[in-house]
Amino acid sequence: MTGPDAFSALVPITQPRVASERVGEQLRMLIASGNIAAGEKLPSENELARALQVSRPVVREALRGLSMMGIVESRQGGGCFVTDLDPKRLMEPLSFYLQLRDYSMDELFRARQLIDSGIAGDAARNATADQRTRLIELARLGKELVDDPVGFRVLDAQFHGLISEASGNAFLLSVSNSLYSLAIDLRRKASEMPGVLTQSAADHIAIAEAIRDASSDGASRAMGRHVDHIRATTSLVAKIGIRDAS
Amino acid sequence: MTGPDAFSALVPITQPRVASERVGEQLRMLIASGNIAAGEKLPSENELARALQVSRPVVREALRGLSMMGIVESRQGGGCFVTDLDPKRLMEPLSFYLQLRDYSMDELFRARQLIDSGIAGDAARNATADQRTRLIELARLGKELVDDPVGFRVLDAQFHGLISEASGNAFLLSVSNSLYSLAIDLRRKASEMPGVLTQSAADHIAIAEAIRDASSDGASRAMGRHVDHIRATTSLVAKIGIRDAS
DNA sequence: CTTGACAACCTGTAAGACAAGTTTCATCAT
DNA sequence: ATGATGAAACTTGTCTTACAGGTTGTCAAG
Secondary structure, eight states, rough: SSSSSSHHHHHSSOOOOOOHHHHHHHHHHHHHHTTTTTBBBOOOHHHHHHHTTTHHHHHHHHHHHHTTTTTTEEEETTTEEOOOHHHHHHHHTTHHHHHHOOOHHHHHHHHHHHHHHHHHHHHHHOOOOHHHHHHHHHHHHHHHTTHHHHHHHHHHHHHHHHHHHHHHHHHHHHHHHHHHHHTHHHHHHTTSSSSSHHHHHHHHHHHHHHHTTOOOOHHHHHHHHHHHHHHHHHHHHHHHHHHTTT | OOOTTTTHHHHOOOOOOHHHHHHHHHHHHHHHTTTTTTTTTTOHHHHHHHHHHHHHHHHHHHHHHHHHTTTTETTTTTEEEEEEEOHHHHTTHHHHHHHOOOOOOOHHHHHHHHHHHHHHHHHHHOOOOOHHHHHHHHHHHHHTTOOOOOHHHHHHHHHEEEEEHHHTTTHHHHHHHHHHHTTHHHHHHHSSSSSSEEEEEHHHHHHHHHTTOOOHHHHHHHHHHHHHHHHHHHHHHHHHHTTTOO
């Protein structure tokens, strides 16, 4: 190894060799760049085939690939549409990866701890007065919902969403939402265990108060502890849940 | 808003209605469960079609979808193989999602500071001996490339990639890579300013040494300073670069 | 035993056909 | 004039056939 070989890094993404993947890549770029908006209807398969100078099966394979990734959605007779591009949908392919390795759950919690702690710290710095009071309200409301798992989960989503919003960082918000939706099924099971919601409600209050007091470090630490608690109960559920998988 | 609407969470995944997605789902489960190992060769498209009682185009669409997700890989004439299931490949949907919105420079740098610092800390804990020595090598090599912007950028990418890999967290690796590629065009311009690369090379050495010494906090702080330096020079370039944007 | 050509096989692409569902629009009845 | 009805056009879903381009394995000649 004499020096860095420039050629290996010069082509970071190997451009798909086969036609259908090139077509898929092109469509994906059109969507990512905003030329085709979410929910918009795509041209018909025949039109795309004509425009791209390929056969219809090639277009179909490309669309099917995008469909499996949750980017587009085809309705028989109706046409092909870009989905709402919701994180929940787009993160679903990643659940395959989570099935592959049992320790991947740890990766997600480590990521969540890092990012959510940072977000909480930023929220303590940047939140508006309205957001601070609303957070306190939500946290107090949570204490009354510890016996209502469904209601608490909705409130929990609002609480975390509001903190992400208050942090003023759209990118971290995206990442945090992705993590949240990846773990949401496990969270649903965990929230039915006794004591879990009581702990979460207490955590929420600590976080909300730290943000209210503009204590950046305090908010970070409180959020870190919160994620720790969630990790503990969730990994427990994950272990138990193996045997009663359908 | 009276109460939480439970129905939105009641149907987490809709099972694929079309044949090709059912086929894809089935193959994916075979791979996730280990019945088909990584690197293994799949039956030919015709065999799969016969076995699954569908036509070849259906099988092809399914395989193409899995191929776009990085789960399988087809070679013309050679057959279809399961990939090595490398996390880097499987996390690709995440980078597409992060490309969707346009983020401000400040958001990206704040995110990068948070995530790369965390990654550096993890790398100091989890890196193998080989990775530590290789990092030192790369950092030292960088000092000799401060007059070669192109070469330095290649090495810089390798350096950051190796740290992400050493952290052992595929999710954060993917996020970090996305951040890196989102800012790469500005970085190209910045790396041609005098002094920038000298600073970066020094930063790299500090980071590599902290990771070598398994100093988690030190690596985090060194990376944080590094991102700060990059932010300073890059934002300068961004201001200047506005007028000669194509 | 090595080497080279050939045959069998596999994926890549194209084109055509029909089924099933949706949308649109014109027609008919009110 | 307006609303409902139904047919026609369009779109996706699937199957079939065909051939080109590439790989792999075999077998015979050297």
